[in-house]
Amino acid sequence: MPSEGQVMMDADWLQPSWPLQSEGVRSFMTTRAGGVSGGAFGSMNVGAAVQDDPAAVAENRARVDRALAAKAVFLRQVHGSEVVLLNPSHALHAAEAPVADASVSTLPGLAVAIQVADCLPVLFAAPGGVAGAHAGWRGLAGGVLENTVAALCRAAACQPADVQAWLGACIGPEAFEVGPEVLGAFGARSDAESSEFFRFRPNAMGEARWRADLPGLARQRLFALGLTQVGGGSWCTFSDASRFFSYRREHVSGRMVAAICLA
Template sequence: MSTRAGGVSQGAHASMNIGRAVEDDPAAVAENRAIVSRALGASAIFMPQVHGVEVLRLRPEHAEPGATIPAADASVSTDPALGVAIQVADCLPVLFAAPAGVGGAHAGWRGLAGGVLENTVAALMEAAQCRAADIHAWLGACIGPAAFEVGADVLQAFGVEPSEAGAEFFVYRPNAAGEPRWRADLAGLARRRLQALGLAGIGGGHWCTVSEPSRFFSYRRERLGGRMVAAISLR
């Protein structure tokens, strides 16, 4: 997973911004994405992400110059030449490794509640002809539980009623106006879902993008700042 460092962007996007929709110099973004591909040893395939649950199976045509990549929030690859690339600023990136394939998912609360992780594991099992018990998952940096303020709609999306005191992964903390708000543990919610799938191992998920401004970009902290990437390829 990238941090702010190591790229060529300037100003608010310094220096490793890989996002095209944040008013950065397009040439700088292209070079930063090329840096990612060189580090992977594969063409990093960036998708238009829409906070959904669709999974894209990467194919050689996706790496062709000027290719139109379908909108999706996850992808899987069984081709060592095609790398999975997940853009993030506060949402959770989850990478998956199997013996014959890799995958990645963009898991904000909407996608997570909708089943993007489950869909990605199912797609990787089919593409790589493996079992869930053959897959390892790694959680990257995301907004941490001390910073992720949510409303009742988010609790309800995960099947939690706002009236439940001490709900797991949600801490009740009204805002300054006394309105009901909760602090949500996005990585914890993801880890619980992954554990239910019976994966071989789950790691990561211990870094907060909001609380480390010198290390990570954060959409909540700086909306027109940069975007990071979590990427993986098959050796």
């Protein structure tokens, strides 16, 4: 096991590519590789509420910290749109996880951590601050990205045009089957068979279903906010079982983390 303070990042983890990375931002998204969990949670599960061995989860989270050379603050995510501004008290050993689906950090060494297993993680970097958001369809429709960008701009005293975003791995548009309630949440008309981000495809029982493009919906919202640099979003968690956890595919599933901090 690497010694305290040693930076170790598994070669399989996803690494955002953005100019600010060379100016003191550390970021990545874990995959299944690089951890110590076994069975259905093998091997890099960071989820503490999925019946994995707590000692294995603790070691996996410690590996995240060592790879960041920072303390990752995990959230109690509830598919909402609340954003928390991290402070040193959140890094204390006995601190309760904040109830939120996004967080912002302006402190070097205090990292944002977003857990996912099909939902879309979005990382943000700006001069003087970083952020992350858990963007499943409920949070996305509820404004979690808008709230996160606004909170980051307030905390870092910047404008949306100064913010870069990176979309991690999530369930892809060929696999994400949704019903009319999801279309309604985004203001799409369920009587229109297909639209830019919802492709009509009835299921085997003939019920109306659509394939939803979660990264496309996120990009649309980010560009509308004034961001011009948005990357990533090309990996499908559902279709690549060897590399990613997927709750829709497995139900008993581990969790990955997308993390970012100021160095």
